[in-house]
Amino acid sequence: MDTSQAVYDAVRSRLSNCDVGSAIERVCRDSFDISHQVAILAQEFLVTADEQRRPCVLFRPRIFIDGNHWCALYGDDLQNGVAGFGSCPAKAMEDFDKQWRENLSTAA
Numbered sequence: 001m002d003t004s005q006a007v008y009d010a011v012r013s014r015l016s017n018c019d020v021g022s023a024i025e026r027v028c029r030d031s032f033d034i035s036h037q038v039a040i041l042a043q044e045f046l047v048t049a050d051e052q053r054r055p056c057v058l059f060r061p062r063i064f065i066d067g068n069h070w071c072a073l074y075g076d077d078l079q080n081g082v083a084g085f086g087s088c089p090a091k092a093m094e095d096f097d098k099q100w101r102e103n104l105s106t107a108a
Contacts, residue, residue, distance in 0.1 A: 056084075056094075059100075061082070069092070070088060070092035071085055072084045082100055
């Protein structure tokens with residue numbers, strides 16, 4: 001009992017002259033620093049926003065199998081529409097995005 005009282009008195013005398021609020025604030029700031037997570041979240045938001053601007057997302061072409069490839073088609077047919085082809089739906093959508101950005105003279 002005497003030892004614990006001595007420890008209590010020693011700790012109390014040391015803490016009596018400090019600003020406990022600023023000490024707790026500093027420890028919380030150091031322990032719960034989320035700046036890295038905020039940076040990662042901001043980067044993920046930019047990637048997601050960029051994906052949302054893709055032509056295949058905005059215009060939602062029909063996707064179907066054409067022979068041994070997938071076709072992403074926006075329009076009534078291949079002659080009057082924009083089409084992308086690939087070995088899987090994702091590659092067809094990537095090709096669709098590429099074809100969407102091509103000039104008519106280079107696509108023909």
